[in-house]
Structure formats: structure tokens, C-alpha cells
Amino acid sequence: MRYRFRDRRHLEAALTHASGASDRLASNERLEFLGDAILGFVVCEHLYHRYPDYLEGELTRVKSIVVSRRACARVSRRLRLDEFLILGKGMTTGAAVPMSVLADVFESLVAAMYLDGGFEASRDFIQWTLGPEIDRAAAGEHGENYKSKLQHLAQRELCLTPTYQVLDEKGPDHSKCFKISALLGNMRYVGAWGRSKKEAEQRAAHNALSQINGEPVPYPSE
Numbered sequence: 001m002r003y004r005f006r007d008r009r010h011l012e013a014a015l016t017h018a019s020g021a022s023d024r025l026a027s028n029e030r031l032e033f034l035g036d037a038i039l040g041f042v043v044c045e046h047l048y049h050r051y052p053d054y055l056e057g058e059l060t061r062v063k064s065i066v067v068s069r070r071a072c073a074r075v076s077r078r079l080r081l082d083e084f085l086i087l088g089k090g091m092t093t094g095a096a097v098p099m100s101v102l103a104d105v106f107e108s109l110v111a112a113m114y115l116d117g118g119f120e121a122s123r124d125f126i127q128w129t130l131g132p133e134i135d136r137a138a139a140g141e142h143g144e145n146y147k148s149k150l151q152h153l154a155q156r157e158l159c160l161t162p163t164y165q166v167l168d169e170k171g172p173d174h175s176k177c178f179k180i181s182a183l184l185g186n187m188r189y190v191g192a193w194g195r196s197k198k199e200a201e202q203r204a205a206h207n208a209l210s211q212i213n214g215e216p217v218p219y220p221s222e
Helices: 008-014 029-050 056-066 069-079 099-117 119-138 146-157 197-212
Strands: 163-170 177-184 192-194
Touching: 008 099, 029 056, 029 099, 029 119, 056 119, 069 099, 069 119, 099 119, 146 197, 163 197, 177 197, 192 197
Parallel strands: none
Antiparallel strands: 163 177, 177 192
């Protein structure tokens, strides 16, 4: 994604850390405050529409991962924002820019785009930069890894390794959904739909663990 600022003062303000500003009001702290709110809203809106079968708790889990300081700092490093930060002398002597500063500048940049180009510009930027983070979080690559949990339990208790079977698929080639079931030996557990095979397998493993523990399955497929 390419974006050209109409007013470069917005960009400069977003990149100015308090240590490199003439005063606190000239730093990116106020932009960070605004960007945090915009970021939270856009991610919530995106999750609400992309995952219509997620309950509130699952949406909250994914959102908390995606908007975390760690995720925002990771995006800042990927965009190489640390190379353009305006820092005070005390901040430039360290080996690396602190994670908190990297996270703050990402939120500030979101707000700067909002002020310069409107909501659509900031939303496009957030979806472009955080899209991979959202997909990984939803697929369980952060937080709970249910496939790993099921494998450990199955190997420890049953001396079996789980396998996964595609039961059904639907949708056009560019946006397919898959229904997958976890199997342990001859036992097939309740299948789960996902927007990718990886996501469906995580959900299927979650279903299997819930069934094994005598709990309601979190992703009923019918």
C-alpha cells in the first residue's frame, strides 16, 4: 500500500517521540491517543464482519492479540519506522528502539493518516498492515494452540497422533471455507468450519478437546 501525505506536518508529528520534541504537545503522544481508539474500532469492525460465527469471547481474544503492543511493534519494525523516528539524544545511544516506542509510533501513524486522508485511509492502512496478524491470531498461532494441545494429550494418553480430514468445502476459489474434523484412531470428532484449512483444523482440534473433556463443542458445524 502506498500513501502520500497531503500535509507532511501530520507525518512529522507522528514520528516525533517526546524525547525529540520541543515540548510534549509537539510529540506524537496526542496522536497515539487518537490512533489507539481508531485502531481498536477498525480491528473490531473487521473481526465482526470477517468472523460472523465467532462469539464475543473469541472476538475479544483475537482483538487483544492483534492490537497488543507486541503486534504493533512488530509491524513498526516491518515498516522500518524505527529508521525515521525523531528521537532525543538519550534515546539514540541504545542498541535498539524500545518495543513501547515502536508500538506508539504505529498508533500515531494511524491517527496521522486519519487526520490527513480521512477514515478510509486509516482503515486501509490498518487492514493492510495488521491483516496477517489477524489471520495468525484467528488461526490460533498466537495464544491457544489447540492442535498442539490435542496432539500432546493424544500421544500421552492414547499413544495416537491426531489426523485431520476435510469433510466439505464451499465458496469461490479465492474465498473458500473448509469443514474439517479431527480423528483419533477410528474416532471422528465434530467437524468445524474455517476460512482456511489451518483455521478449520484449529477449531476441529478445539472441538475434539471439548468432547474429550465432556464439554459443549465451541464450533458446532450444523
